[in-house]
Amino acid sequence: MANIRELDPSASPLDYFGYELRRKREEAGLRLNDLGSAIFCTGSLIGQIETAKKVPTREFAERVDAALMTDGGFSRLVGLVLRSQLPSWFQPYAELEAKATYISTYQAQVVYGLLQTEAYARALLATGVTDKLDEMVAARMERQRILAREQPPLTWIVLDEAAIRRPIGGHEVMREQLAHLAGFLDHKWVRIQVLPFAVGQHASLAGSFNTLRFDDHPDLVYTEDLISGHMTANPDTVREAALRYAHLQASALSVEDSAALITRVMEEHYGHTPGPDERAVA
Secondary structure (H helix, E strand, C coil): CCCCCCCCCCCCHHHHHHHHHHHHHHHCCCCHHHHHHHHCCCHHHHHHHHCCCCCCCHHHHHHHHHHHCCCCHHHHHHHHHHHCCCCCCCHHHHHHHCCCCEEEEEECCCCCHHHCCHHHHHHHHCCCCCCCHHHHHHHHHHHHHHHHCCCCCEEEEEEEHHHHHCCCCCHHHHHHHHHHHHHHHHCCCEEEEEECHHHCCCCCCCCCEEEEECCCCCCEEEEECCCCEEEECCHHHHHHHHHHHHHHHHHCCCHHHHHHHHHHHHHHHHCCCCCCCCCCCC
């Protein structure tokens, strides 16, 4: 008889997911391969998830719910599992981000996480620790679900022009990312402005920052350094961030002109497939 690893369901969201998956599968009288056939994956993958050796995707959770008739239980749980894969220092911010009614951010180098395509996020995250790359990408994609809610937060992004010109992940990845950004022009709850290079010195040369607003919680300002993130509700800091953000918005292109610039960069630099001797340079 195989030696089956026993999980402590209280150890982590991932352990709880695995524990419940095994319990529900066994209740249904299904072997690993039986459930695998039903949800179009291998029994080995299910075994890895049941023993908390692999992180489930949202698609996996939805298929399990359908196969085991668990009334959306795994689909609700998988969000918590994926959030737990974020760096520990980032998890408190992600939890508050999901509760915010208004998000404003200035991004000096790269596209904001909520607007990244999966391929762009993968290329970006691969520049750091890569032993959990799939899990990190899945967690970032999960964060973006807040924009698809019935009442999402109003999200206002000021992107430095560097963020739309720096080639991340290659030609096709950047084309897809820029097309994704341009597609937000008519989005009711997302507004994107580009801060052009021509502005020169501006109110946040020190770097990127985010502000979160809530219906029943003080505003928060979030910044990152090389290895961690920092949140504060200090009124002076929040006031200073609001002033700087107002200056950034005033200096940036309009939403319409920003979309036009994003589209122009996409077409001029990523509008064709590069030959073998070409390199995508923005």
